[in-house]
Amino acid sequence: MRLSADLKAFQSRIGHEFRRAEFLVRAVTHPSIASATRPDNQRLEFLGDRVLGLVMAEALLSADQAASEGQLAPRLNALVRKETCAEVAREFGLGDVLKLGRSEMLSGGRRKEALLGDAIEAVIAAVYLDAGFETARALVLRLWGARIGAVEPDARDAKSALQEWAQARGMPPPAYTETSREGPDHQPVFTVGVVLENGAQEKARAGSKRAAEQMAAAMLLKRLEAGDD
Structure with a gap:
């Protein structure tokens, strides 16, 4: 499968070139345009949410080895919640490459917080399936960047x-x-x-x-x- 020019540009922005392009195509395919031959990104979103959580949990444990579970949990929630995921998606122009149905597109789907948050998790899963956990971990740490070190010690939703x-x-x-x-x-x-x-x-x-x-x-x-x- 060949990627379109906009998806090739997105690859460059996130710093991962897919060996199996179908993973990326599926990650950006919203249920509103899915079909029997074009699967949507919901299963990938499910997997990506878990990969993201594990990477962030490891990063927080490494950053503060004295923190208790009660201190780490709200920091983790701040980093993986939908608002943060959507912020990351916007920074890397994910909304511009999403494949949406007409009604979803007309209703502003490319800017919707929940939709963007789900899609970035699907992209994380696509990288995980394409190249393994270590590559997915590196991607997450790169995309989240300074947010990890900047999360407030008492961060709360x-x-x-x-x-x-x-x-x-x-x-x-x-x-x-x-x-x-x-x-x-x-x-x-x-x-x-x-x-x-x-x-x-x-x-x-x-x-x-x-x-x-x-x-x-x-x-x-x-x-x-x-x-x-």
Whole structure:
């Protein structure tokens, strides 16, 4: 199988030339355009998620040999969560080479966080199958780069941290509500509100509901920890 010019360029950007091009083609094929003769990337995404987790766990253990499991777990979550995966995918132009169905393309699929996050995991699996674990490990460390060393020692997912804050005070989990959606279908902007049982609340705007929820949670948590509520 021969790669298209855009996939050859993508190979160069990530620093791996595929011996079996079909692995890369499958990694960038979204279910919206899959068929009996064109498999999608979902199985690769499943595998790539595990490879990514193992590489990051090893890297974190090596970087801080005194850290406990309780300290390492939130750092790992920060590095492998969908938002981080999508950031990496955008940096290397993965969205530009995705194979999407027409409806997914028109709805802005090339910029969707979940779709990009899944696809970069599928690419990791494709490299693993093409060249083995050591090559896949080198790829992950190269793509994630400075993020690994820069992850905060007490890194926490904002939504999880806010839920922990509420539960520690006998409150039910925070409630999230999408209050508005603006812009065209291919580039929406979501406004999401979060509210606690005690009435404390915040709103945030972002290009995905997931990102808006995280931003709102982070803003509210910061205010709560500062003692304003």
